[in-house]
Amino acid sequence: MKIEFLGNKVKITGLSDFEPEKIFECGQCFRWNRQDDGTYIGVAYGFAACVRKEGQAIFISGDQNAFEAVWRSYFDLDRDYESIRGELNIGSYMRSATRFGAGLRILKQEPWEAMCSFLFSQCNNIARIKGIVQRFSEEFGDPFYFEGEKYYAFPRPERISRLTEKDLEPIRSGYRAKYVLSAARALTGGLLDFDAFSLMEPEQARQELIRLPGVGNKVADCILLYGLHKLDAFPVDVWMKRALAEHFEKDFDPASFGEHAGIAQQYIFYNIRENYKKAI
DNA sequence: AAACAGGCCTAAA
DNA sequence: TTTAGGCCTGTT
Numbered sequence: 001m002k003i004e005f006l007g008n009k010v011k012i013t014g015l016s017d018f019e020p021e022k023i024f025e026c027g028q029c030f031r032w033n034r035q036d037d038g039t040y041i042g043v044a045y046g047f048a049a050c051v052r053k054e055g056q057a058i059f060i061s062g063d064q065n066a067f068e069a070v071w072r073s074y075f076d077l078d079r080d081y082e083s084i085r086g087e088l089n090i091g092s093y094m095r096s097a098t099r100f101g102a103g104l105r106i107l108k109q110e111p112w113e114a115m116c117s118f119l120f121s122q123c124n125n126i127a128r129i130k131g132i133v134q135r136f137s138e139e140f141g142d143p144f145y146f147e148g149e150k151y152y153a154f155p156r157p158e159r160i161s162r163l164t165e166k167d168l169e170p171i172r173s174g175y176r177a178k179y180v181l182s183a184a185r186a187l188t189g190g191l192l193d194f195d196a197f198s199l200m201e202p203e204q205a206r207q208e209l210i211r212l213p214g215v216g217n218k219v220a221d222c223i224l225l226y227g228l229h230k231l232d233a234f235p236v237d238v239w240m241k242r243a244l245a246e247h248f249e250k251d252f253d254p255a256s257f258g259e260h261a262g263i264a265q266q267y268i269f270y271n272i273r274e275n276y277k278k279a280i
Numbered sequence: 281a282a283a284c285a286g287g288c289c290t291a292a293a
Numbered sequence: 294t295t296t297a298g299g300c301c302t303g304t305t
Contacts, residue, residue, distance in 0.1 A: 121287080122285095122286075122287035124302090125286075128302075128304070131303085176287095176300095179288090216287060216288050218286080239286060269286085
């Protein structure tokens with residue numbers, strides 16, 4: 001991988017497995033939007049960026065500071081997804097799923113943002129989840145400017161912890177509002193501490209999260225995978241259930257994918273979702 | 281237009 | 294331990 005700092009943008013070459021469209025539209029994140037010119041603009045860690053790919057070169061806006069502070073780890077750039085794909089090719093279904101999903105990466109999102117996003121996601125569709133997250137950010141996040149446009153940082157838990165369900169009505173998240181409030185209060189009250197998670201065994205981490213109202217197995221695994229970047233976490237939603245039932249043995253244990261089971265999950269999920277979209 | 285949505289909670293067997 | 298119904302509100 002070669003990285004060049006060109007003032008207000010970073011140019012990356014010699015990096016495999018980076019397809020913006022797949023990364024941003026595979027359902028792992030809700031704050032990146034496709035522009036008319038095919039680029040993506042999004043917000044993470046209080047920074048905005050524009051991402052585009054031209055040929056084999058990837059451009060991420062921002063200076064060296066932002067790149068090293070945020071984007072390098074956010075996009076998981078130092079991980080070799082090409083060899084991980086090879087590692088996950090157990091059987092013909094996985095071979096085709098990893099080929100189809102080549103270019104995906106698991107973003108390292110802020111844990112609190114991932115927690116809120118996947119609390120909002122339950123019994124919901126992506127269009128609506130994005131709407132809720134956007135209104136949530138615009139109502140309660142700090143504004144800043146990027147390339148002349150106004151954007152909003154994801155709201156801090158301290159701010160949210162002081163709100164009531166009534167205050168959250170404008171974002172129209174329905175019954176999920178109370179879950180986000182109690183999550184914010186768990187964090188600010190010291191009942192939950194994401195910093196402690198790096199030391200925990202996977203199962204213990206999961207149990208910690210499941211204590212919170214509105215967090216079940218699926219949401220907990222999403223927080224672990226997308227927020228805490230625990231790549232062995234394997235969220236199973238209705239789509240994954242279908243895929244597993246169709247293409248794997250009854251008693252198949254996702255843990256047999258090994259330390260990158262969560263990445264396997266993303267290839268499988270992307271595969272079944274995209275094929276379903278095509279079939280409509 | 282009415283069913284259904286990337287789940288979770290509670291009550292009941 | 295497993296199962297059904299309800300939950301807010303929009304999208305399809």
